Amino acid sequence: MAMQVNFKTVSADYQIGPIRSANILQNVNLHLPSQSFTAVVGHTGAGKSSLLKTINGLLLPKEGDIQVGELEIHKEPSKQVLKQVRKSVGMVFQFPEAQLFAETVEQDICFGPLNFGVSRQEAKQLVKDVLPLVGLTEDILQASPFALSGGQQRRVAIAGVLVMKPDVLVLDEPGAGLDPNGKEEILTLLQALHNKNGTTIILVTHDMGDVARFAEDVVVMGNGTITTHQPVRTFFEDVKQLQAWSLDVPEARRFQLRIEQETNIQLPWTCLTIDDLATALIEVGLA
Amino acid sequence: MNKLILGRYFPGNSLIHQLDPRAKLLAAIGFIALLFVAINWQSYLLLIVCALIVMRMSGIAIKMYIRGVRPLIWLILFTVTLQVLFTAGGTIYLDCGPITISKYGLINGVFIFCRFVLIIFISTVVTLTTKPIDLTDGINKLLSPLRFLKVPVDDISLMLTIALRFIPNLLDETQKVMDAQRARGTTFGEGSLVEQMKKLVPIIMPLFVSSLNRAEDMADVMEVRGYQSTRPRTSFRKLAWKKQDTIAIVIMIILTGIIVVLRQLGGYYP
Numbered sequence: 001m002a003m004q005v006n007f008k009t010v011s012a013d014y015q016i017g018p019i020r021s022a023n024i025l026q027n028v029n030l031h032l033p034s035q036s037f038t039a040v041v042g043h044t045g046a047g048k049s050s051l052l053k054t055i056n057g058l059l060l061p062k063e064g065d066i067q068v069g070e071l072e073i074h075k076e077p078s079k080q081v082l083k084q085v086r087k088s089v090g091m092v093f094q095f096p097e098a099q100l101f102a103e104t105v106e107q108d109i110c111f112g113p114l115n116f117g118v119s120r121q122e123a124k125q126l127v128k129d130v131l132p133l134v135g136l137t138e139d140i141l142q143a144s145p146f147a148l149s150g151g152q153q154r155r156v157a158i159a160g161v162l163v164m165k166p167d168v169l170v171l172d173e174p175g176a177g178l179d180p181n182g183k184e185e186i187l188t189l190l191q192a193l194h195n196k197n198g199t200t201i202i203l204v205t206h207d208m209g210d211v212a213r214f215a216e217d218v219v220v221m222g223n224g225t226i227t228t229h230q231p232v233r234t235f236f237e238d239v240k241q242l243q244a245w246s247l248d249v250p251e252a253r254r255f256q257l258r259i260e261q262e263t264n265i266q267l268p269w270t271c272l273t274i275d276d277l278a279t280a281l282i283e284v285g286l287a
Numbered sequence: 288m289n290k291l292i293l294g295r296y297f298p299g300n301s302l303i304h305q306l307d308p309r310a311k312l313l314a315a316i317g318f319i320a321l322l323f324v325a326i327n328w329q330s331y332l333l334l335i336v337c338a339l340i341v342m343r344m345s346g347i348a349i350k351m352y353i354r355g356v357r358p359l360i361w362l363i364l365f366t367v368t369l370q371v372l373f374t375a376g377g378t379i380y381l382d383c384g385p386i387t388i389s390k391y392g393l394i395n396g397v398f399i400f401c402r403f404v405l406i407i408f409i410s411t412v413v414t415l416t417t418k419p420i421d422l423t424d425g426i427n428k429l430l431s432p433l434r435f436l437k438v439p440v441d442d443i444s445l446m447l448t449i450a451l452r453f454i455p456n457l458l459d460e461t462q463k464v465m466d467a468q469r470a471r472g473t474t475f476g477e478g479s480l481v482e483q484m485k486k487l488v489p490i491i492m493p494l495f496v497s498s499l500n501r502a503e504d505m506a507d508v509m510e511v512r513g514y515q516s517t518r519p520r521t522s523f524r525k526l527a528w529k530k531q532d533t534i535a536i537v538i539m540i541i542l543t544g545i546i547v548v549l550r551q552l553g554g555y556y557p
Binding site: 053056058079083086087089090091093096098099100101102111112115116146160161164 | 471493
């Protein structure tokens with residue numbers, strides 16, 4: 001079962017001691033349909049991470065409410081609701097390997113399911129199910145998470161979230177600090193999960209190339225508000241607007257514009273990936 | 288996490304902020320010593336008034352200081368209760384075997400309460416108004432005579448600097464790890480004491496790991512940049528002792544004089 005996420009006039013801020021930060025989120029209205037793959041982009045401090053945290057009830061709205069499927073998070077949600085929300089919304093933080101703590105990989109991945117009241121036996125089975133998803137094998141289970149390489153730690157940490165089979169998956173720069181291959185694999189994994197299980201995915205990233213290749217919709221944030229929410233193809237069409245938001249133009253799209261400029265031939269659609277571009281070029285007879 | 292006030296710096300431009308860290312440290316140590324010299328209500332009253340004036344002068348809301356006391360309130364009340372119950376002398380109000388509530392006990396309890404709270408207040412004034420780096424510079428300078436006794440003063444102050452420097456990082460990291468584990472279904476502040484302690488493991492372990500990693504990186508970086516603990520170091524920031532610092536110390540000496548006189552005059556109990 002997949003879930004939609006709905007923000008209704010959400011405002012939120014952090015209270016740190018006496019210092020109340022200005023509204024981190026201001027009057028956010030956002031509808032993320034069930035089974036969508038949305039990329040959230042924007043500059044540092046635009047409120048992207050805070051937006052993610054509100055979906056999981058880690059940051060509670062000061063005003064407004066957030067609907068996750070049937071559940072509703074408002075100013076003071078009950079503990080049951082929070083627990084339900086956290087069970088159905090998986091959250092992968094930036095550098096998630098920082099959350100590893102257990103003696104063995106198996107114990108660490110089991111942590112979530114056990115917290116949500118799954119029996120030890122079942123949890124172990126869930127762990128075995130989740131490993132292939134993140135490209136790990138069972139022989140790693142008894143190893144200490146701290147003895148693994150950075151990339152493997154990342155996978156274990158992500159497995160620790162995926163193991164609960166969340167309907168909504170929220171990720172904050174899951175590829176940050178990984179080599180290009182590792183990053184690629186993690187994003188492909190997300191896409192597979194999205195296609196196979198229909199998991200609603202919300203991904204914060206800085207890489208417009210990734211946005212173009214993996215996301216279906218794009219949300220741009222600035223100063224705690226939603227600047228725009230568009231399907232990815234429409235979004236990358238208007239290059240001037242992208243530059244105004246000082247966002248990068250993906251490589252394939254840039255290449256397309258160059259070709260159009262040089263040949264004076266308009267390609268039939270906005271190309272997001274290299275393959276996309278190749279097909280378009282064949283279509284108009286340039287390749 | 289955010290309730291921790293002690294050990295935080297609040298930028299400001301008050302007279303207290305401008306004092307030399309050495310003056311502040313000396314005055315604070317002197318004040319705390321005076322709290323143990325004071326034995327009657329007149330001197331406590333005087334010390335409370337002085338503390339309030341200093342807190343006022345720091346330009347930081349009194350509420351903040353009270354918040355600094357809050358985490359320790361149970362420890363304070365526990366100690367005070369012990370004092371009240373187990374001090375004998377004076378008029379006895381209640382007598383149940385070894386437990387008596389006596390006049391002396393009550394007075395002692397009140398004094399100890401004041402002592403605790405004032406110690407926290409005054410040390411909070413110092414930490415809230417002094418940049419951590421100034422504080423360690425000050426400690427370094429104050430301890431420097433110990434160098435002749437082969438105490439590694441520079442190493443100690445460097446360790447202090449590093450420790451203080453990383454408190455905010457550690458707090459941020461704690462928050463992050465807590466969020467991550469909460470997202471995985473842990474609920475803090477629930478269940479029996481043992482259960483709650485078990486729930487701390489998933490927070491403390493990652494913090495240990497990252498702290499150790501960071502310490503190692505930091506040691507490498509320091510070595511690469513030529514740090515050697517055996518060599519004397521010069522300092523980039525020089526502390527300057529000004530007139531106001533001398534005045535602060537003079538006020539402290541006068542206060543000490545008054546408290547000592549009050550002790551002679553007032554006798555032990557009112």
